[in-house]
Each structure stands twice: as structure tokens, then as C-alpha cells.
Amino acid sequence: MEARLNLFGNPLGSTLLKHFTAAGKAVSGSTLPATTRDLVLLRASQINGCGFCTDMHAKDAAHAGETPVRLHLVAAWREATVFTDAERAALELTEEGTRIADAAGGVPDEVWANAAEHYDEEQLTALVATIAVINAFNRLNVIARQPAGDYQPGQFG
Numbered sequence: 001m002e003a004r005l006n007l008f009g010n011p012l013g014s015t016l017l018k019h020f021t022a023a024g025k026a027v028s029g030s031t032l033p034a035t036t037r038d039l040v041l042l043r044a045s046q047i048n049g050c051g052f053c054t055d056m057h058a059k060d061a062a063h064a065g066e067t068p069v070r071l072h073l074v075a076a077w078r079e080a081t082v083f084t085d086a087e088r089a090a091l092e093l094t095e096e097g098t099r100i101a102d103a104a105g106g107v108p109d110e111v112w113a114n115a116a117e118h119y120d121e122e123q124l125t126a127l128v129a130t131i132a133v134i135n136a137f138n139r140l141n142v143i144a145r146q147p148a149g150d151y152q153p154g155q156f157g
Helices: 011-028 034-047 051-063 068-076 085-098 109-118 121-144
Strands: none
Touching (some): 011 121, 034 051, 085 121
8 A cells, every 4th residue: 555645745744733733742741641642642543544653653662661451452451451540531532522523512521520530621621632643643654644553763863
């Protein structure tokens, strides 16, 4: 498979990706646990069918020390016993925030309240931003048919 569009090789694409990446990096300085962020990035990418981002975030999380069992169970987190209550709340918020069109009215109050029980305002801001940015990246890559499988951890700095 070849990409329809070389987002990395044209000036507008490069500028756009630089700004998206900067938005994502702003979250890395927050108090949101990095492991939670990794799980959120992976789950949204799975839902959106973005092979490129699924590959990248699974490899980055493994490189950061995430266990294979947890990585394999992200897609089935509701049935898995390997996630904390806080991680489960973040994954639930990720699913609802990614599937916004599936529910009239957006993210249910119960889902938000559950996340707010586990995360403070800064962490909630980081969660919302992470969900928004990864969904944007996923859509760019899916539309452009960015191929997956060749990513190496740390490839993009």
C-alpha cells in the first residue's frame, strides 16, 4: 500500500504536522500519567482504524515499558482486569470522545463524572486535548492511507 498523499514531503503537510505534533507535546508536560496517555493514543487509533498510529503508539508504549498483555488488551479493556479504575475511566472517555457522532448530545455526563473522579482539571484538560489531537492525526492518516508497520520508536523525535 502506498500513501495517497505525502504529508511529510510537502511544505503545507510538514507545517501542519509540526503544529499538530506541538499540540500533542504540550500535553506531555502535564501531570497526566504517560502510561494513561499511551493507552488513550492507542485506543483512539484502534477505533479509527488508523494502522499507522496504532503501530506507532503500540511500539512507543512498549518501548516505554508497557507490558504486552496490557497492549493486547486495550481493545477489550472493559473485560480486562489489567487496567486501573483511572485508566478505565480514561479509556471510556476516549471511546466516547472518539465516537462523538454515535451518541446524540456528545459525551454522556456519567462518563465525564467518572473521569473527573480520577483526574484533576489539568489532567482532564490533557485527556481532552490528547483525544482531540489523536483523532485529528488518525483522520489525516486514514484519509491519506498512510501505510503502517515500518515505524521505529522515537522516529519523530
